[in-house]
Amino acid sequence: xxxxxxxxxxxxxxxxxxxxxxxxxxxxxxxxxxxxxxxxxxxxxxxxxxxxxxxxxxxxxxxxxxxxxxxxxxxxxxxxxxxxxxxxxxxxxxxxxxxxxxxxxxxxxxxxxxxxxxxxxxxxxxxxxxxxxxxxxxxxxxxxxxxxxxxxxxxxxxxxxxxxxxxxxxxxxxxxxxxxxxxxxxxxxxxxxxxxxxxxxxxxxxxxxxxxxxxxxxxxxxxxxxxxxxxxxxxxxxxxxxxxxxxxxxxxxxxxxxxxxxxxxxxxxxxxxxxxxxxxxxxxxxxxxxxxxxxxxxxxxxxxxxxxxxxxxxxxxxxxxxxx
Numbered sequence: 553x554x555x556x557x558x559x560x561x562x563x564x565x566x567x568x569x570x571x572x573x574x575x576x577x578x579x580x581x582x583x584x585x586x587x588x589x590x591x592x593x594x595x596x597x598x599x600x601x602x603x604x605x606x607x608x609x610x611x612x613x614x615x616x617x618x619x620x621x622x623x624x625x626x627x628x629x630x631x632x633x634x635x636x637x638x639x640x641x642x643x644x645x646x647x648x649x650x651x652x653x654x655x656x657x658x659x660x661x662x663x664x665x666x667x668x669x670x671x672x673x674x675x676x677x678x679x680x681x682x683x684x685x686x687x688x689x690x691x692x693x694x695x696x697x698x699x700x701x702x703x704x705x706x707x708x709x710x711x712x713x714x715x716x717x718x719x720x721x722x723x724x725x726x727x728x729x730x731x732x733x734x735x736x737x738x739x740x741x742x743x744x745x746x747x748x749x750x751x752x753x754x755x756x757x758x759x760x761x762x763x764x765x766x767x768x769x770x771x772x773x774x775x776x777x778x779x780x781x782x783x784x785x786x787x788x789x790x791x792x793x794x795x796x797x798x799x800x801x802x803x804x805x806x807x808x809x810x811x812x813x814x815x816x817x818x819x820x821x822x823x824x825x826x827x828x829x830x831x832x833x834x835x836x837x838x839x840x841x842x843x844x845x846x847x848x849x850x851x852x853x854x855x856x857x858x859x860x861x862x863x864x865x866x867x868x869x870x871x872x873x874x875x876x
Contacts, residue, residue: 641690732829760784
């Protein structure tokens with residue numbers, strides 16, 4: 553089991569049970585949960601167990617990396633604890649900021665300066681953003697900027713607070729090869745040792761005909777179109793109309809990017825109770841080759857929950873790489 557360190561000084565691993573870490577691309581924060589033994593009638597347990605209160609810092613140190621670093625946010629009377637990583641502060645602090653046709657990359661730099669947040673990794677983000685933000689959290693503003701860049705680039709991005717800094721990442725294009733290491737020292741690729749597998753293939757969100765329009769004085773003008781003729785022939789026409797969002801945005805590029813994003817069958821899979829690997833975080837690509845479970849090819853990890861006890865196990869939510 554990884555080491556659990558309280559307030560950067562005290563190793564409380566021996567008191568902790570039911571340790572789990574959940575990392576989800578739909579959330580800015582990584583969540584940690586664990587329990588400690590508690591019995592008010594047993595003075596020996598009461599005297600020995602650590603005192604943990606909201607606001608305490610907690611780090612989980614694995615064999616290869618720091619798996620979690622954050623702050624205790626909830627403490628129950630029964631000895632259950634919840635902690636969130638430092639993305640917690642992005643959703644719980646509002647700022648007032650004005651953008652005037654500001655490039656997305658510059659807007660993020662200005663926002664970080666305004667919020668007093670160090671900036672780590674930042675890819676080149678296309679697009680510009682306008683507007684005055686009042687009564688909006690740092691996270692809400694960041695999401696607006698990222699959505700604008702995604703529409704302009706036809707790429708997806710996600711955010712994490714790591715090493716006490718905001719980091720923006722593109723969805724990956726290279727595979728991660730994740731190994732589970734046994735106590736004896738031997739290793740196995742976790743994609744060869746699957747647990748229970750479930751999932752679906754869906755065209756519910758598919759759009760194979762894209763129309764980009766502008767609006768002027770109540771009149772709509774078609775600026776560009778993009779269509780997947782083979783998909784239209786097979787599934788019927790599924791149309792999405794989108795408005796050009798800025799003067800700098802190229803309508804043809806927006807149409808092509810939207811078609812790329814929405815034009816595929818969405819294949820999702822969930823894998824439960826498989827061997828765990830510290831290399832697996834939300835946002836990595838894993839290569840599967842299990843015809844038995846209809847799970848083959850590259851899949852993006854949308855969510856992962858690691859559990860630690862007698863053995864390291866994990867559960868994954870996956871989406872086929874073509875759809876992201």
